Amino acid sequence: xxxxxxxxxxxxxxxxxxxxxxxxxxxxxxxxxxxxxxxxxxxxxxxxxxxxxxxxxxxxxxxxxxxxxxxxxxxxxxxxxxxxxxxxxxxxxxxxxxxxxxxxxxxxxxxxxxxxxxxxxxxxxxxxxxxxxxxxxxxxxxxxxxxxxxxxxxxxxxxxxxxxxxxxxxxxxxxxxxxxxxxxxxxxxxxxxxxxxxxxxxxxxxxxxxxxxxxxxxxxxxxxxxxxxxxxxxxxxxxxxxxxxxxxxxxxxxxxxxxxxxxxxxxxxxxxxxxxxxxxxxxxxxxxxxxxxxxxxxxxxxxxxxxxxxxxxxxxxxxxxxxxxxxxxxxxxxxxxxxxxxxxxxxxxxxxxxxxxxxxxxxxxxxxxxxxxxxxxxxxxxxxxxxxxxxxxxxxxxxxxxxxxxxxxxxxxxxxxxxxxxxxxxxxxxxxxxxxxxxxxxxxxxxxxxxxxxxx
Numbered sequence: 001x002x003x004x005x006x007x008x009x010x011x012x013x014x015x016x017x018x019x020x021x022x023x024x025x026x027x028x029x030x031x032x033x034x035x036x037x038x039x040x041x042x043x044x045x046x047x048x049x050x051x052x053x054x055x056x057x058x059x060x061x062x063x064x065x066x067x068x069x070x071x072x073x074x075x076x077x078x079x080x081x082x083x084x085x086x087x088x089x090x091x092x093x094x095x096x097x098x099x100x101x102x103x104x105x106x107x108x109x110x111x112x113x114x115x116x117x118x119x120x121x122x123x124x125x126x127x128x129x130x131x132x133x134x135x136x137x138x139x140x141x142x143x144x145x146x147x148x149x150x151x152x153x154x155x156x157x158x159x160x161x162x163x164x165x166x167x168x169x170x171x172x173x174x175x176x177x178x179x180x181x182x183x184x185x186x187x188x189x190x191x192x193x194x195x196x197x198x199x200x201x202x203x204x205x206x207x208x209x210x211x212x213x214x215x216x217x218x219x220x221x222x223x224x225x226x227x228x229x230x231x232x233x234x235x236x237x238x239x240x241x242x243x244x245x246x247x248x249x250x251x252x253x254x255x256x257x258x259x260x261x262x263x264x265x266x267x268x269x270x271x272x273x274x275x276x277x278x279x280x281x282x283x284x285x286x287x288x289x290x291x292x293x294x295x296x297x298x299x300x301x302x303x304x305x306x307x308x309x310x311x312x313x314x315x316x317x318x319x320x321x322x323x324x325x326x327x328x329x330x331x332x333x334x335x336x337x338x339x340x341x342x343x344x345x346x347x348x349x350x351x352x353x354x355x356x357x358x359x360x361x362x363x364x365x366x367x368x369x370x371x372x373x374x375x376x377x378x379x380x381x382x383x384x385x386x387x388x389x390x391x392x393x394x395x396x397x398x399x400x401x402x403x404x405x406x407x408x409x410x411x412x413x414x415x416x417x418x419x420x421x422x423x424x425x426x427x428x429x430x431x432x433x434x435x436x437x438x439x440x441x442x443x444x445x446x447x448x449x450x451x452x453x454x455x456x
Contacts, residue, residue: 005162006084006303011315014300015293015323021168022159023292030288034281035179036196037346039186043193046133050193053134055277056124059257061141066250067109068149071098072156073298074243079160080299084306092222097235098153099222106149110142117142124258125265133193140197147204154211160299161220170210178203245377245389252397259405260425267409267421275355276426278346283363286331287370290324294374301379317379324371335364359426366433373433376440388443396436404428 009017040050075098082091113120117138118131126134151174159167181202185195215221227235257280264272297320304313335342343356373392380389405428409421419427 006080006300006307011300011312012319015297015316015319018159018164018296018300019293021164022296023289024168024172026288026292027285030285031175034285036182036200037277037281039182039196040193043186046129046192049129050133051274051277053126053130053137053193055273056126056130056261057121057134057138057141058277059254059261060120060124060138062254062257063251064106064109064145064148065152066247066254068102068106068145068152069250070105070243070247071102071239072149072153072243073246073295074098074239074241075153076156076160077242077298077302078239079157080302081306083161084303093225093227093231094235094239095157096222096224097227097232098157098239099150101236101239102149102153103146106146110145114139114142125261137193137197140194140201144197144201144204147201147208151204151207151211154208154215157220158211158215159296161218163218164296166214170207170214173210174203174207177206245393248390249377249393249397252393256397256401256405259402263405263409263425264422267425272355272422275352275422276359278343278352278356279359279363279426281346282335282342282360283367286335286367289327289331290371290374293320293324293327294371294378297375298378317375320375320378321372324375325368328368328371332364332367335360335367355422358423362423362426363429366430366437369437370433373437373440376443380443385443392436392440392443395439396432400435401428401432404431 005017006014037051037054040054043050075094078094078098079091082088082094117135121131121134121138155167155170158170178199181199182196185191185198186193187195189195191198212221260276261273264276297316300316301313304310304316339357339360340353343353343360346356377389377392380392405425408424408428408431411417412419412421412424412427417424
C-alpha cells in the first residue's frame with residue numbers, strides 16, 4: 001500500500017486537500033437538485049404541479065440521504081482510523097460489512113416504500129395532478145436510491161483512503177451525466193418529470209460503477225470473505241454507533257422539512273412552499289462548504305485519533321472552527337447584500353421573490369455560528385463521544401425546532417410582533433440554531449479546552 005497522505009502533509013494542507021474536493025463535490029451534487037427544480041419549472045402547463053410535487057417529496061428524499069449516510073460516513077471514518085493503525089485486515093472487514101449492510105438496508109427501504117408510496121404521498125399533502133406526478137417521479141427514485149446509497153458509501157471510502165480528488169472527479173462526472181440525461185430525456189424525448197427521474201437514476205448507477213472500478217484498479221476493493229455472525233454483528237454495531245449521529249441529524253431535518261411544509265400550507269397556502277423552496281435551496285447551497293469542511297476533517301481527525309497524534313488532532317479542530325466561522329460570516333453578508341439578485345435566478349415572480357428574500361434573510365441570521373456546532377459534533381463523534389453528538393442533533397430537531405415550528409406563529413400573534421405567520425414558521429430555524437450552539441459548546445467543553453491548548 002502506498003504511503004499515507006496523512007503523514008506527508010501539514011494539517012493546513014490536509015484540510016485544504018480534503019475539504020476542497022468534498023465541498024466541490026457536495027455543491028456539484030446539490031446543483032443537480034437545483035437544476036432538476038429548474039427543469040420541473042419549464043414543463044409547460046405541468047410546471048406548477050411538477051414544482052409542487054418535487055417540493056412535497058423533498059423531505060422524504062432527505063430522509064433517504066440520511067439513511068444512506070449511516071454506513072457511508074461511519075465506514076469512511078473507520079477506514080481512516082484503521083489506516084492510522086495500519087490494520088488492513090480489519091479495514092477490509094469494515095468496508096465489506098459497510099457495503100453489504102448499505103445494499104441490504106436501502107434495498108429493503110426502497111421495496112417497502114414502493115408498496116406504500118401512494119398513501120405516504122397523500123399523507124404529505126399530494127393530491128390530484130401533483131400526486132400523479134409525484135408517483136411517477138418517486139417510482140424511479142426508489143430504484144435510484146439503491147445505487148445512490150452505494151455511490152455515497154464508495155465515494156466516501158475513496159476519500160478516506162486519501163484520494164479526495166478522485167472522489168470529486170467521480171461525483172462531477174456523474175452529475176454531468178445527470179444534467180445531460182435530464183435535458184435529453186425530459187425535453188428531447190418529451191418524458192417530462194419521468195425524464196428528470198431517469199436522468200438521476202442513470203447518474204447514480206454511473207457513480208457507483210466508477211467508484212467500484214477505480215477501487216479495484218487501485219487495490220482498495222475488499223476481497224469477500226465469509227465472516228462469523230458475531231464478528232459481522234460487532235462491526236455493524238460499531239458502524240451504526242458512529243454513523244447514527246449524522247443519520248439522526250439528517251433524518252430529523254427531513255421530518256422538520258415536512259412539518260415546515262405542513263405549517264406553511266396551514267398558515268399561508270402552497271405558494272409559500274415555493275418561496276421556502278427557493279430560500280432553502282440557497283441556504284443549503286451555501287451550507288455545503290461547512291458540511292464539506294466538517295465531513296472531510298472527519299477522516300483527518302479519525303486518522304490522528306487512531307495514530308494517537310493528539311497535537312495534530314487539536315490543530316485540525318481549531319483551524320476548522322476558524323474557517324467555518326469566517327466563511328459563515330461571509331455567506332451571511334453575501335445574502336443580505338445580494339439577496340435580491342440571488343432569488344431572481346430562481347423565479348421571475350416578484351411576489352415569490354419578495355417572500356423568498358424575507359425567508360432567506362431570516363435563516364441566515366445565525367449562519368456564521370452554524371459551523372461551530374458542526375465542528376463540535378464532528379470532534380465529539382471521532383473521539384468516542386457519539387452519545388453527546390447524538391444528543392446535540394436530537395436536541396435541535398426534537399426539543400427545539402419542531403415545537404417552535406408550531407408555536408412561533410401563535411407566539412408572534414400573542415406578542416403582537418409584526419411578522420407574517422409564514423415567516424414566523426421559518427423563524428424557528430435561527431432560534432433553534434442559537435440554542436443548539438450553546439449546548440454543543442457546553443457538551444464539548446472538555447474537547448474545547450484541548451483545542452485551546454494547541455501548541456502548549
